[in-house]
Amino acid sequence: MLKGFKDFILRGNVVSLAIAVVIGAAFTAVVGAFTAAIIEPLLAAVGGVNADGLGFSIRSDNPTATFVNIGALITAIITFLITAAVVYFVFVAPMNAINERMNARKTPVKADPTEIELLVEIRDLLKHGESVTSKSEVAALTDDPTTVDSSGISSTKA
Template sequence: MKGFKDFVMQGNVIDLAVGVVIGGAFTALVTAFVDNLINPVVAAAGGADSVEGFGFKIFENNEATFINFGAVISAIITFLITAAVVYFVFVMPMTKAREAANRRKGVEEEVEAAPEDIVLLSEIRDLLKTQNPQGGNPQV
């Protein structure tokens, strides 16, 4: 039970829960925007005589065979709007805030370790300097 409690109390789980709630509210907002503003424009592209909007029926007498391009276009627009807002409102500011916090804390990017051969050559150089402090050529 302690492991489960630690898992639930982690910041990541709380952040995820908040994200799901905000995502649900945001999805409702974008859906209302697309249904009430974008869909009428897309339906108008289907022509004035078309009641269904931008699409066609495979069989005229069967309503179930209606291929609705407008719904697909609306879904794509909904996705693009949602992705753009999530990126520009949530992801980008959080990334900048994290970078600023890291700079304030003095966190620097880890320096890559030098390759082993460079380390060995540096050690040899240092040993040669200690054997011949005048800087001349070492006697072989």
């Protein structure tokens, strides 16, 4: 049971996820400070003389309690977009590129047939009464790009 837990904790995905959570929390603090120090004052300036910022009051008899703060919503959207963009361009895009490169290396390459496999094919053809008489037919069986015609002139397959 402990071995399974150890394998789970040390798996690359769990460690990467833990690192992402820590970095994400730290980055959220930076983006929050940026929006509080720069974006919110700009939105409050656009809102007019009212110090509450961009928004409106639903009831004029209690403006503080019924204030709809559109500036705070815009700030939250900007914070989300900045955070999502940085996470995508700093973490997701590079990891996708690394994974593509790693997967490209893992694609199996079809091996050329061995001499034994070629001899078995020729034997089977001869058993069924088909003849392999010319060098060009042998070259066709071996996927050799160079063929020799009946006159002895070699050429390359297209």
